[in-house]
Amino acid sequence: MQIEQYGLKECEKIRGGAVVVDVIRAFTTAAYAFAAGAEKIVLAATVEEVLEIQRSLPGSLAMGEVGGMPVEGFALWNSPVQLQHMDLSGKTLVQRTSAGTQGAVRTRNATHMAVGSFVVAAATVRLVQSWGVDSLGFVITGSEANSGGYEDAAFADYAQALLEGQTPDAQTYLQRGLRWRESYAHLQDEWTERMLADLALCLEADRFDFAMPVQRENGLLVVRRTPPGW
Known part of the structure; x- marks a missing residue:
C-alpha cells in the first residue's frame, strides 16, 4: 500500500x-461522543451550515468551535472532557471545527474515508486494512491550525508503522503531541487549563475499540462508529 501525508x-x-486526522481535538471529541452513545455525527464546514443542518434534523445538537473557542448557540464545545461523563444515547451531533471537519469536507475524492485520532488508533488501522485499497492518504488537518499539526503527523506515523506490521511504542508518538502546549501559552488561564485537561484525554492510545468511518448520506457527510465486536 502506498501511504502519503497531505495537508488541507x-x-x-x-x-x-483517506484518514482525516485531528487529534487535538475534533476527532478525539467525536470518539468520546460515540462512547457516550451518540448515533451519528454530521460534519460541516461553517457555523451557518451547522445551524442549517440542525434545523433539518430535529433533536440534533450542534458541537464545535471557531478559533478554538466555544460557539454561541452550540450545545457542545469541541472538548472530550465535557463529553466524558455525558449521556448522548441516540443523539445526532452536527460538528464544525477549524481544522478536523475542514479536512473531511475537502477530502471529497477519496473512495473510502475515516476520521481518526490516537484514542481509536488500532481500530482505525483495522478499518483501513478492511478497505483493501492500494493507496492511503493521511490528512494532517493541524498543519494550518495553531498546533502546527505535530500530533496529527505523529498519529499518521504511528498508524503507518502499524499498517506496515511493526510494533511501535505508542508513547514515543504521543510525546510529540506535547508540543501543542506551546501554541496555547498566550491564552487566558481559564481556557488554557480546560484545553490542557483535554490534552490529557487526546494523548492516549486505543482508549476505544471502534473506528469512525465516513459516508455520504442524503447529501450529508456522516460519521458513524463501527459496531461492537466488528
Missing part, C-alpha cells in the same frame, strides 16, 4: 483511502 490544501488529490 492537498487533500483533494486523494483518490484511494
Whole structure:
C-alpha cells in the first residue's frame, strides 16, 4: 500500500483511502461522543451550515468551535472532557471545527474515508486494512491550525508503522503531541487549563475499540462508529 501525508490544501488529490486526522481535538471529541452513545455525527464546514443542518434534523445538537473557542448557540464545545461523563444515547451531533471537519469536507475524492485520532488508533488501522485499497492518504488537518499539526503527523506515523506490521511504542508518538502546549501559552488561564485537561484525554492510545468511518448520506457527510465486536 502506498501511504502519503497531505495537508488541507492537498487533500483533494486523494483518490484511494483517506484518514482525516485531528487529534487535538475534533476527532478525539467525536470518539468520546460515540462512547457516550451518540448515533451519528454530521460534519460541516461553517457555523451557518451547522445551524442549517440542525434545523433539518430535529433533536440534533450542534458541537464545535471557531478559533478554538466555544460557539454561541452550540450545545457542545469541541472538548472530550465535557463529553466524558455525558449521556448522548441516540443523539445526532452536527460538528464544525477549524481544522478536523475542514479536512473531511475537502477530502471529497477519496473512495473510502475515516476520521481518526490516537484514542481509536488500532481500530482505525483495522478499518483501513478492511478497505483493501492500494493507496492511503493521511490528512494532517493541524498543519494550518495553531498546533502546527505535530500530533496529527505523529498519529499518521504511528498508524503507518502499524499498517506496515511493526510494533511501535505508542508513547514515543504521543510525546510529540506535547508540543501543542506551546501554541496555547498566550491564552487566558481559564481556557488554557480546560484545553490542557483535554490534552490529557487526546494523548492516549486505543482508549476505544471502534473506528469512525465516513459516508455520504442524503447529501450529508456522516460519521458513524463501527459496531461492537466488528
